[in-house]
Amino acid sequence: MGFSKKEYDVIIIGGGITGVGTARDCAMRGLKTLLLERSDFATGATGRNHGLLHSGARYAVNDPDSAAECIRENLILRRIASHCVEEHDGLFISLPEDDLGYQYQLVEACRSCGIPAEIIDPEEAKRIEPTVNPALTGAVRVPDGSVDPFRLVQANELDARMHGADILTYHEVIALITQANRVEGVKVRNTQNNEELEIRGKITVNAAGIWSSTIARMAGVEITMFPSKGALLIFANRVNKMVINRCHKAANGDILVPDGDVTILGSTSDRVPISECDDVRVTPKEIATLLREGTKLVPVLSSTRILRAYAGVRPLVAEDDEEAGRGISRGIVCLDHEKRDGLAGFITITGGKLMTYRLMAEMATDMVCDKLNVKRRCETAVIALNEATDQTRKAISRTTYKGLNSLPGKDDAALWTSAESLYLCECEKVTLGEIKDLIASGQVETLTQLRRRTRMGMGKCPGRYCALRAARLMCSVGGKTTIDCGRDLADFINERWKGIYPITWDTTLADAQYMASVYKGLCGLDKFQTS
Numbered sequence: 307m308g309f310s311k312k313e314y315d316v317i318i319i320g321g322g323i324t325g326v327g328t329a330r331d332c333a334m335r336g337l338k339t340l341l342l343e344r345s346d347f348a349t350g351a352t353g354r355n356h357g358l359l360h361s362g363a364r365y366a367v368n369d370p371d372s373a374a375e376c377i378r379e380n381l382i383l384r385r386i387a388s389h390c391v392e393e394h395d396g397l398f399i400s401l402p403e404d405d406l407g408y409q410y411q412l413v414e415a416c417r418s419c420g421i422p423a424e425i426i427d428p429e430e431a432k433r434i435e436p437t438v439n440p441a442l443t444g445a446v447r448v449p450d451g452s453v454d455p456f457r458l459v460q461a462n463e464l465d466a467r468m469h470g471a472d473i474l475t476y477h478e479v480i481a482l483i484t485q486a487n488r489v490e491g492v493k494v495r496n497t498q499n500n501e502e503l504e505i506r507g508k509i510t511v512n513a514a515g516i517w518s519s520t521i522a523r524m525a526g527v528e529i530t531m532f533p534s535k536g537a538l539l540i541f542a543n544r545v546n547k548m549v550i551n552r553c554h555k556a557a558n559g560d561i562l563v564p565d566g567d568v569t570i571l572g573s574t575s576d577r578v579p580i581s582e583c584d585d586v587r588v589t590p591k592e593i594a595t596l597l598r599e600g601t602k603l604v605p606v607l608s609s610t611r612i613l614r615a616y617a618g619v620r621p622l623v624a625e626d627d628e629e630a631g632r633g634i635s636r637g638i639v640c641l642d643h644e645k646r647d648g649l650a651g652f653i654t655i656t657g658g659k660l661m662t663y664r665l666m667a668e669m670a671t672d673m674v675c676d677k678l679n680v681k682r683r684c685e686t687a688v689i690a691l692n693e694a695t696d697q698t699r700k701a702i703s704r705t706t707y708k709g710l711n712s713l714p715g716k717d718d719a720a721l722w723t724s725a726e727s728l729y730l731c732e733c734e735k736v737t738l739g740e741i742k743d744l745i746a747s748g749q750v751e752t753l754t755q756l757r758r759r760t761r762m763g764m765g766k767c768p769g770r771y772c773a774l775r776a777a778r779l780m781c782s783v784g785g786k787t788t789i790d791c792g793r794d795l796a797d798f799i800n801e802r803w804k805g806i807y808p809i810t811w812d813t814t815l816a817d818a819q820y821m822a823s824v825y826k827g828l829c830g831l832d833k834f835q836t837s
């Protein structure tokens with residue numbers, strides 16, 4: 307591919323939201339940019355969170371700097387990424403056992419951080435949010451929302467490519483090339499064929515989330531990360547219209563985020579060893595905690611079907627010994643290792659949040675530009691993601707444009723035949739045309755990659771029929787063999803199963819048994835060797 311022959315201005319490690327956002331910013335400023343991800347996009351914390359577009363109110367009392375960052379970025383994301391954002395506001399509710407005095411403290415703190423926060427009457431709260439706990443004693447309305455992390459990552463990734471960035475997934479950085487106290491590039495391993503190559507870059511940006519400390523150690527530099535595991539549950543119905551938060555000091559199970567047709571309840575917070583971060587599992591104790599606290603916010607959750615459980619690890623940076631990590635700042639950490647450790651050509655950008663990624667990218671890119679003496683200023687706060695130009699239209703698949711506010715949906719419809727406008731995944735409204743396009747474009751090799759790019763199989767039925775239909779297209783359009791497609795389908799179902807098995811009781815158990823009888827009994831998928 308010739309990547310080792312090129313000399314990049316900047317090499318970015320990590321295909322989470324921080325990495326893809328930084329790649330977009332660097333490429334927009336004219337830098338020769340390479341992004342490296344060891345797996346697929348959004349496989350770290352970026353694909354494992356609530357998707358809450360914080361107003362900042364949650365942090366206003368204890369972490370006002372993070373709160374102020376949140377409200378600024380909240381307003382920017384609504385503008386530049388409106389196709390990834392749901393604007394529905396949020397409530398902070400007080401229950402009889404809560405100190406109502408905290409409500410006044412919250413409102414005061416919000417106001418001093420520039421967050422609009424309005425106390426509303428509990429009766430008004432019940433009118434606008436009918437499923438909220440009717441025992442509530444107070445409510446504050448704030449501009450919370452939700453953001454689709456998968457779509458946001460894809461939007462940044464495609465935009466970075468359109469501005470000339472090279473992007474390699476399934477390429478793991480295994481060493482940093484250093485020479486006389488300077489990082490001069492990286493050594494990477496292609497995880498699909500085990501080939502190793504060296505790539506040179508003037509600056510290397512470490513955006514590897516919780517794994518940032520592992521990358522830094524490759525150059526002999528220490529960063530003390532605080533891996534804070536959080537578990538979440540997805541419910542099969544959208545039970546609330548707005549985000550519902552508990553009005554008290556941040557604790558377990560006190561955020562309920564509506565997202566499309568479903569509701570996400572989170573989260574817990576426990577320190578885990580860094581060695582466990584590659585494979586975090588949800589425990590029965592975490593599920594019990596979430597259900598106990600979640601039903602206090604919205605009692606109907608106790609009888610709502612749970613779709614999936616999942617967990618992620620927050621990339622927090624802290625030097626102290628705190629147990630849970632709730633008290634650690636969610637602020638951004640941007641380290642110039644030349645100043646900090648005497649190691650030139652190396653920057654770490656971590657901490658922060660999904661919804662402050664743009665600011666994180668701006669800070670890292672400003673630092674890169676300073677070092678390279680590049681004067682171009684950041685434009686990511688004003689230029690919307692995936693602005694439609696003739697060039698972008700021709701260059702990338704039609705799939706990308708789905709839901710983009712800058713392109714009316716009728717354009718998509720006009721591009722596809724009526725048969726291709728049929729839904730292949732009914733839950734997430736993904737059409738046959740989109741799936742065919744994406745497979746034909748060569749951007750996806752597996753059903754799981756297809757899921758991350760289109761949301762196929764993420765909805766109420768965990769890919770019950772759409773996975774089978776898409777597997778068929780992998781053969782007919784993607785040219786794969788039946789054996790390869792069978793193996794891929796088995797991998798896809800196994801991957802979905804990881805999120806289902808912790809909550810297999812009641813209707814979820816019946817659903818799981820039905821899935822097993824279709825895929826094992828009818829399709830014989832258990833005969834395929836999975837990876």
Ligand SMILES: Cc1cc2nc3c(=O)[nH]c(=O)nc-3n(C[C@H](O)[C@H](O)[C@H](O)COP(=O)(O)OP(=O)(O)OC[C@H]3O[C@@H](n4cnc5c(N)ncnc54)[C@H](O)[C@@H]3O)c2cc1C
Binds near residue numbers: 478515617
């Ligand atoms: C439970 C939970 C709930 C959260 N809720 C919210 C929320 O509601 N709103 C919000 O704004 N934020 C939320 N967050 C925080 C948010 O998810 C993270 O701050 C953000 O996603 C971090 O993105 P990142 O790109 O820095 O890290 P990651 O997404 O973890 O990406 C790092 C990437 O680096 C890659 N990598 C690692 N090592 C290597 C290597 N050697 N070579 C190449 N690549 C490598 C990994 O594979 C990974 O893809 C939550 C987090 C958790 C865990």
